[in-house]
Amino acid sequence: MSIPKYKTHTPGKTVLSFVMKLIVYLIMVTFAAMAVMPIVWLILNSFKTTVEFSNNMIGLPDHWTFQNYIGAWKIGDFSILIGNSFFYTIGSTLGTLFLALSAAFAFSKIPSKATVPIYGSFIIGILLTTQSLMVPIFLQTSQLDLLLGNFLETLGILRASSFHLFYNSRFGVLLVYIGSALPLGIYLGTEYIKSIPKALVEAARIDGAGYWRIFFFIIFPMSLPIAMTIAIISVPSFWNEFALINILVSKIELQSLPLGIYRFSGTLASDYGKQFAALVIGMGPMLLFYTVFRKQLTKGVSAGAVKG
Amino acid sequence: MVNNNHVGIEEHRAYWSMVLPAFSIYLFVMAFPIVISIILSLSDYNGGRMFGGEAWRIIGFGQYRKLVSDPYFWLALKNNIYIVLISVFGQLPLGFFIAYIIYRKMVRCGGFWQGVLYVPAIIPVIVIGILWGIVFSPYGPLAELMNSIYAHGFEDRLNSIFAGNYNMVITDGLVHRILDICGTSAKEIFSNPLVELKEFLMGYSPSETTVMKNDLVNLLAPTWNADFLNKRDIAMLPILFVTLWCWTGTYLILFLANMQKIDPQILEAAQIDGASEGQIVSRIILPSLSGVIMNAAILCISGSLNAFALIQSMTAGGPARITQVLSIYMYESAFMGAPDYPYANAISLFIVMFSFILIVLTRKIENKWGGKE
Numbered sequence: 001m002s003i004p005k006y007k008t009h010t011p012g013k014t015v016l017s018f019v020m021k022l023i024v025y026l027i028m029v030t031f032a033a034m035a036v037m038p039i040v041w042l043i044l045n046s047f048k049t050t051v052e053f054s055n056n057m058i059g060l061p062d063h064w065t066f067q068n069y070i071g072a073w074k075i076g077d078f079s080i081l082i083g084n085s086f087f088y089t090i091g092s093t094l095g096t097l098f099l100a101l102s103a104a105f106a107f108s109k110i111p112s113k114a115t116v117p118i119y120g121s122f123i124i125g126i127l128l129t130t131q132s133l134m135v136p137i138f139l140q141t142s143q144l145d146l147l148l149g150n151f152l153e154t155l156g157i158l159r160a161s162s163f164h165l166f167y168n169s170r171f172g173v174l175l176v177y178i179g180s181a182l183p184l185g186i187y188l189g190t191e192y193i194k195s196i197p198k199a200l201v202e203a204a205r206i207d208g209a210g211y212w213r214i215f216f217f218i219i220f221p222m223s224l225p226i227a228m229t230i231a232i233i234s235v236p237s238f239w240n241e242f243a244l245i246n247i248l249v250s251k252i253e254l255q256s257l258p259l260g261i262y263r264f265s266g267t268l269a270s271d272y273g274k275q276f277a278a279l280v281i282g283m284g285p286m287l288l289f290y291t292v293f294r295k296q297l298t299k300g301v302s303a304g305a306v307k308g
Numbered sequence: 309m310v311n312n313n314h315v316g317i318e319e320h321r322a323y324w325s326m327v328l329p330a331f332s333i334y335l336f337v338m339a340f341p342i343v344i345s346i347i348l349s350l351s352d353y354n355g356g357r358m359f360g361g362e363a364w365r366i367i368g369f370g371q372y373r374k375l376v377s378d379p380y381f382w383l384a385l386k387n388n389i390y391i392v393l394i395s396v397f398g399q400l401p402l403g404f405f406i407a408y409i410i411y412r413k414m415v416r417c418g419g420f421w422q423g424v425l426y427v428p429a430i431i432p433v434i435v436i437g438i439l440w441g442i443v444f445s446p447y448g449p450l451a452e453l454m455n456s457i458y459a460h461g462f463e464d465r466l467n468s469i470f471a472g473n474y475n476m477v478i479t480d481g482l483v484h485r486i487l488d489i490c491g492t493s494a495k496e497i498f499s500n501p502l503v504e505l506k507e508f509l510m511g512y513s514p515s516e517t518t519v520m521k522n523d524l525v526n527l528l529a530p531t532w533n534a535d536f537l538n539k540r541d542i543a544m545l546p547i548l549f550v551t552l553w554c555w556t557g558t559y560l561i562l563f564l565a566n567m568q569k570i571d572p573q574i575l576e577a578a579q580i581d582g583a584s585e586g587q588i589v590s591r592i593i594l595p596s597l598s599g600v601i602m603n604a605a606i607l608c609i610s611g612s613l614n615a616f617a618l619i620q621s622m623t624a625g626g627p628a629r630i631t632q633v634l635s636i637y638m639y640e641s642a643f644m645g646a647p648d649y650p651y652a653n654a655i656s657l658f659i660v661m662f663s664f665i666l667i668v669l670t671r672k673i674e675n676k677w678g679g680k681e
Binding site: 016021024025027028031032034035036038039041042057058099100102103105106107110111112114118121122125127128129130131132133134135136137138139140143146147175176178179180182183186210211212215236239240242243247257258261262264265272275279282283286287289290294297298299301302 | 318319320322323325326327329330331333334336337338339340341342344345348357358359406409414415421422423424425426427428430431432433434435438439440441442443448449452453456553557558561562565566606610611613614616617620621635638639642643649652653656659660663664667
């Protein structure tokens, strides 16, 4: 019997020889260094002037300068872009939460024949990536604006060329962002609200409460954990989104941070100092978000991985 | 009866007031674009006003015929398949491997490693693309690092050649040995390497050995050549590497979270029965994670078919379109140069269909082999 051999250490834990342990640690350190070094390298180089960078790409800066940040902030219009990014991220997250949870409540607690086809179509949508539809989305939004603008012009309300509801408009960006986040949000919300006892809803119904009232005062407070999960996984994806806003918006006043950073790789590509500063500005908020919400994000990622 | 009916109407109203806003946005963002995409891919629409402008009409499947005979389309598809493969057979096993190390507590502070390895996944893809684009550029830090390694190697060999030669006696043999270690670089600089290099070396006084060696290193040390990044297939390597770099952490988290859900008593029992590490993986961990692994594979496939932002910011499909993928090709057809909307829409629809086919295939595989739990 080999039982006594295993009594000496905690169960579920492997015993590795010293050499194996060394190898395992070596592997982990290598991976961790691979993950972090490029980022550290980027941050260090953002404090070098472009001239110093071209002479010394790998070492520490000889003298640290903050000039790149000041320059990049100005040239990139980052004070506008960061505001826009916050607006798009917060707006889309709140919009997604409200629409997804209210629909999820209806799907799981109000019986209807429409639930199967509509909920089913949302589930199929989890598989679809909106990015692959960017060309038709661009055509749809810009052509709808033309159509509506023309219509309003014939009514004599305004000039057609100045009409922007879907294309080059904050509303349009929110709409597309919310639409692409809804399938996952609705799936997570519905699965969660299903587990809330139906008796709660029925009791409130007998007391005469309407469905919206029940949603706001009973269901929503009870679904805060899943709302948190949906929000936590939505925020980084909205903040980092590039492909869609790239085709939805052409005016700088409406652009988000990723678009501003991308501009630095075109016309300003040779000015490495400012480009690095712009990249650091671009990843800073998300690194901060990650350090604050690491635990929740880790949980959210594993909950949100439900494609299919 | 009347009362019941009243309740029914109220239920009905509440239901639709809750579902309709979400559903109409969803239709607007996903369903209509697909319909538009189907119609336009069959049409001769070429920009301008879609309604009330220049007339356009449905002309049939010409765009799809063009797609099939377009070498750039096949190249983009091949590159896309590379990305799908590295995602499914690179990210997933690597993520699983690291998750397993942390799960089995082979290293301490599991949370720390997990936290560090997830960092790349949280950074904006645009930042990642530009950052790695600079790293891999012909005059970037990778080239500089390689050059400095080459230069050090060259210097070491120079030192061994000059070892013991304190008086700097320049013989033909010595010059030959130097030329041997330079490879091709000497021929590019000197038209008659043997004579000219000898003359060059004669120009230094014996006290200037260090200066001479430095000059030789600067002049003749072989340089890192990033030309290979202009070749088909090989040019995709940096992109594949970065794909692996930035998303492996996601699957690590996913697998680890699901491993931790496994009842620890099962593991204990297995260990008491003397199960080996390999048996634990193949008999306990893999079977209980099979569903999660399949979901991860599906996630991988639909994500990697749309690696637009990363490649657009890293290479933009260049040089000369050899790193192009489907989404970049679609973008270029629609927005660069003369817009070819029907063609772009055909590609768009192809991406949607292709990802559906791959996902259905994955499901089929799961049903066949995953159901043996």
